[in-house]
Amino acid sequence: MWRDADLLLSSSSRSPFVIFTQDDLKKIVAYKAVEYVKFGMVLGLGTSSNAKHAVNRIGELLLQGKLKDIVGIPTSKITHEQALSLGIPLSDLDSHPVVNLAIDGADEVDPFLNLFKGRSGSLLREKMVKNTCKKFIVIVDGYNLVNYIGGVDWPCPLRLRKLFEEAGCVAKLRTFGEKEEPYVTDNVNFIVDLYFKRSRRFEGC
Numbered sequence: 001m002w003r004d005a006d007l008l009l010s011s012s013s014r015s016p017f018v019i020f021t022q023d024d025l026k027k028i029v030a031y032k033a034v035e036y037v038k039f040g041m042v043l044g045l046g047t048s049s050n051a052k053h054a055v056n057r058i059g060e061l062l063l064q065g066k067l068k069d070i071v072g073i074p075t076s077k078i079t080h081e082q083a084l085s086l087g088i089p090l091s092d093l094d095s096h097p098v099v100n101l102a103i104d105g106a107d108e109v110d111p112f113l114n115l116f117k118g119r120s121g122s123l124l125r126e127k128m129v130k131n132t133c134k135k136f137i138v139i140v141d142g143y144n145l146v147n148y149i150g151g152v153d154w155p156c157p158l159r160l161r162k163l164f165e166e167a168g169c170v171a172k173l174r175t176f177g178e179k180e181e182p183y184v185t186d187n188v189n190f191i192v193d194l195y196f197k198r199s200r201r202f203e204g205c
């Protein structure tokens with residue numbers, strides 16, 4: 001199945017084929033997103049397999065002196081620890097209530113750019129950062145592209161415990177390390193992994 005396969009892409013008609021893994025592609029879009037980071041910004045640091053690469057890149061640029069005077073607001077404990085280990089200065093929304101730019105991932109993206117988020121269990125802080133940021137960049141890869149939100153056969157974490165009790169459903173609150181609650185948002189700045197899109201030509205390889 002193409003989603004599970006390594007991707008075979010040609011960077012130009014003359015150069016040899018290059019094999020990109022799924023993780024390589026996540027890194028490419030994450031690095032592209034980090035190009036929007038400027039000196040002096042307050043940054044929302046997202047929590048996802050894609051955003052992880054963005055945080056790494058921010059740390060790398062800081063170390064190289066190519067980025068200065070930024071402060072990060074992590075959206076989860078795991079991102080907090082990652083950023084700390086990279087020497088990224090951190091703060092919180094109490095001290096920095098306005099976030100200039102947030103970079104995060106998403107679980108699902110439909111053709112109208114509606115998003116589904118929250119399966120990685122860090123949604124509360126993600127929501128708070130998203131609601132205060134001036135610019136929100138969501139980085140996704142081909143795994144996340146769906147025809148319609150909620151159509152993928154994955155668990156859908158909800159906080160609507162009481163709403164479904166009458167129907168005999170029992171809600172389970174998931175904790176850190178699992179997936180917690182979803183939300184759908186739209187009208188965001190959005191970078192689609194173009195490399196992955198192109199790779200569809202190689203579907204079946």
Ligand SMILES: O=C[C@H](O)[C@H](O)[C@H](O)COP(=O)(O)O
Pocket residue numbers: 046047048049050104105106107116117118119120121122123126180
């Ligand atoms: O709660 C988690 C966030 O909304 C994540 O951004 C989302 O679950 C995507 O994470 P991943 O890229 O690790 O699947």
